[in-house]
Amino acid sequence: MAPSAKYGPEVQRVSAETPVEDIIYLLKRDGGVFIRGLISVEDVDKAYDECRHRLENDVEWNGSFFPTLEEETQRAPGLIGLSPTYTKTQMMNSIFQEVCDHFLTTRSWYWWGTEKKESVSKPYVHSCTAMRIGPGGKAQPLHRDDYISHNYHHEIDSWDDERDKNRETALGLFVAGSKITKENGGTQFIPRSHLWGTDRTNPPDVNDCIFAEMEKGDGFLMLASAYHGGGNNVTANDQRLLFATFAVRGYLRQEENQFLAVSQDSAKQYDRPIQAFMGYSMSDPACGYVEQMDPIFVLHPELGREAGPKDF
Ligand SMILES: O=C(O)CCC(=O)C(=O)O
Ligand SMILES: [Fe+2]
Structure with a gap:
């Protein structure tokens, strides 16, 4: 059955056994898709153990993108250097790798003298960060993570494989390091906002968001052009732990x-x-x-x- 006939209209929660073609289809349609049980609880806990020290020693942030009080949000950047388990099980997760290859591989042809040549540029890692939002942590402004690459997006109704093959520059995998709920700061995400043009006059609206509620080990794949942001943690004592991995087009470098x-x-x-x-x-x-x-x-x-x- 074609993927378009298999899935309801809302953002989908699929199992880790789902064909990767379906996951790619859902990302093109919705900008994000949940994968249940992507990473084993054991590997997630081990990754946490390996970066816990850095999380607990994070220094205060000067600004509003991450909540300012040290108790509210801690980050562990540079995860590859901290956690081999994270690196091998999350960054190298085969679904994430296949999806990145699909969206972020660049193929171009050019004349090389009289020869017609093609080059293939593969994606590579953009950032690897664990983020823990504590009680009282405030939501981030809704944003597109590809603002980093100065992308300009035309408004489109739906994805077109030929036209949009170079539309995305980056793609993220969020893995729940704890149970994640709307109340403890689950990522806010606007379905299908990856289709939006840069020049929309209305800002992204929290009322259009769904919340990335997940069990520990679940994953949320997201195109970096989709509007999202860390949520409010309104609980009294619940910590939300998220591992975030982004990959980017390989030519975005020196x-x-x-x-x-x-x-x-x-x-x-x-x-x-x-x-x-x-x-x-x-x-x-x-x-x-x-x-x-x-x-x-x-x-x-x-x-x-x-x-x-x-x-x-
Ligand atoms: O904490 C989250 O849920 C998302 C964080 C995020 O979007 C960011 O730091 O760019
Ligand atoms: Fe973000």
């Missing part, structure tokens, strides 16, 4: 990787404008951070401590 081509010791010999131009700087908004701060702090730790993490 041609020559300055961070590996030039040692940090060499980079430290230069002045600030050179360091910024070689890549120790943010691309506004939110692109290029380390430990959620401007990467200049890697070369000048005293600057990171002064500024601390702030709104992107």
Whole structure:
């Protein structure tokens, strides 16, 4: 049966055994899809153990994108360096990988002298963060995570495979690290908002949202162009833990990787404008951070401590 005949109109909750073609179809239709039992509870708990120390030692955020009080929200960025279990079971999850390959592989042809050549650019990881929202944590503004890549979207009625093959630049996998409810800060998500044009005059409205309620180990796949945001935690003592993994198109990077081509010791010999131009700087908004701060702090730790993490 064609996927279009199998599923009701609301955002779907499918099992991890669902054919990946169906998951891709639902993402094109709705911008998001839930996968029940994507990651085993044991692997989720182990991933939490491996990043717990970083979560508990997160520093205060200076801004409103993440709730400001340390008790309300903690993040553990750089999860690949903290949690091998997260990396192997979530980032490398085969459904996530197949879906990323489908939406984020870029194929282009060009003349190379008299030869017609095709190149295939594969996606790679964009960010890996665990986020814990505690009681009193306030909802984030609804946003599209592909604002990072300065995308401009035309309004469309429905997905067209040929026209829209390069529409998305990034894709996210959220995995529930705890039971997630509307009350404890479940991600707010506007179904089908990935189809919206950039130039809509009305802002995204919380009344159009569904809440990403999940059992521990469930996953929510989301196109990065869909409007969403962390929810309010209105509980008295319930912590919401979420692992968030994003992948991005592979060509969104430097041609020559300055961070590996030039040692940090060499980079430290230069002045600030050179360091910024070689890549120790943010691309506004939110692109290029380390430990959620401007990467200049890697070369000048005293600057990171002064500024601390702030709104992107
Ligand atoms: O915490 C969440 O549910 C989502 C977080 C998010 O969207 C973000 O940090 O960009
Ligand atoms: Fe987001």
